Amino acid sequence: MNKVAMNVNELSFKIEEHDLIPGSLHIVHSLRPSWKLENVNVKVFKNGITNKLLGIYEKCDTTKEDMILIRVYGSGTSLMIDRQVEIRNIQRLYEAGCGSKLYAIFKNGLAYEYVKGKVLDTASCRSEKVYPHVAEQLAKFHTVPLKINEGTSILWDKMRLFLSLKPSKFLQEEQQERFLKKVLPKNELEREISLMEGILSKLGSPIVFCHNDLLLANILYDAQGCAVSFIDFEYAGPNYMAFDIANHFNEFAGVDTVDYSLYPSDEFQIEWLKVYLRYYKSLKYSSENISIAHEEVTILCKHVNLFSLASHFFWALWALVQATQSTIDFDFLGYAIVRFDEYFSKKKLLLVHC
Template structure:
């Protein structure tokens, strides 16, 4: 198949035990994500009863199963359970997309989720099963790409991202960005497609050119000595939720499946790329003023106006360069998904959208970075 799994369900169960969350219920059940909701419902109810024994005696009529969202990776379901006449609880069941184990390290996700949840990020982990997890339900709306551009929300995302980056996850703190990109490159370069049109498109890709681009960009970004943090790495609008309570709004980061130790500038640059949405309208990439507002609230949340011009410029250059790495990462990811994922999405087309945007932006970003590094004596 040209790719190999990077995690195994049994290893994930072992990871749960080793990381001190053995009290989290686990089930060996697998739920078929391809089933339509009416057929899916009894399987989800069976799963819930297997995980939470106090629900075993409840009638099926006590369970309401609804789709929360269906992205291009996972399926989220809200399960509302009427435990008695007066009490109802809601949970979220997340079903991993088919073959996502080829691009996502679930051990890494489970290791991080306990600590991120304790720090106030995301939903609490309530249970794990063969192809998914159960978490507490967050009563909030998912943001859209236009939401992220609103100055008030952008400032709050920046403040929360700073706090997120301060969470310490035990284990190796070696940055995974380039390790993952080189793994993706190796897997993506040896694919074969049964569909002749897909194969024709795939054959137009020069992996020598892509490989050279990866090495060249890594060499450039290494000169920044950018801070290494535990990064979300997938901070698109769908992974941001807002509870618009009349008293106090609360912003949530969710879905840490791509989370890893990485570079500060990468997490920010990747977030800025997501202003474009799945349509990849990169004219929506934040301008300098919008970036400066974000940087100010990231660097000094309490006194954003006191951030120096020098610090703003340094973070702008760092983010601008790692933004290119985001395009390469998701371009190569898309090729693997084009082969592995049964989801109806034009992954091959997505590769070209991301890689072409990398090529369009490359010269300007490299020129700016090299000029800055030369002036600062780092180049």
């Protein structure tokens, strides 16, 4: 057993996909040798569409305070995710008070601290008790200091990486028919990326440290403590402030059943952004005497809605890659088509004056 930064254990062990529970128990035993395996519970989480996640805790721990989470990387995800960067991000965000403690890394996954809370859904994400805490937590996230080499957005390079991994065909006839009918050729998709880059990169949205994947399942709300936490930092990195907010707003539509009529109204966005800007500026300038001009909110709202296009395109490309790589039971091709459709629908409305 080797050691990496922050007293994190580095284990030369791989959890096989058909052996998730025994493999996870093996990891936990190395971290908590005093735990007797017959006295632990195993919880398998079903929310993720990228990785497999299990939680292991002692039966006597009724609050699950000392639960250890075991995340096993999804098949093929190393093509899209730099796992070393992810590990550094987890450690960095923990030090900044924005994430959980990393206990161990193993060949195809991580073991880390359980964060208390319930994942958001399409109702709770707009609750007046919840959304201000989400806005403030994202503002805190965005004030994590950038490093010297983090002055530019990772967005366009990531999109082009996903595009380079785009499948050319599907083995199942039904999937192949949908793919050919609904998904543009690679050169046309590249033109769309270049179009967005040319317009959105000139808006002047600040480059901040972003989560980049704020779907509802990655946001936990602890009702008892009235606190919000973010999880899963696989895609975190420097990006446009407006992208991160837009990405979150897009996720109001849900994942399993996508309904874009649930995209937040202009009125809701304005109230959300007021909370965000007030807290962001108070942290950035270390002052509680912060005033927010109406024009600031209006401009940010415009930028957020424009960057919603980039969010749709980003995850559509991601889903195309997942469609031929992932072993998770999810219609990734169908999800890609839904996101592409919403991109082209909103593009007609949003880029008409650009």
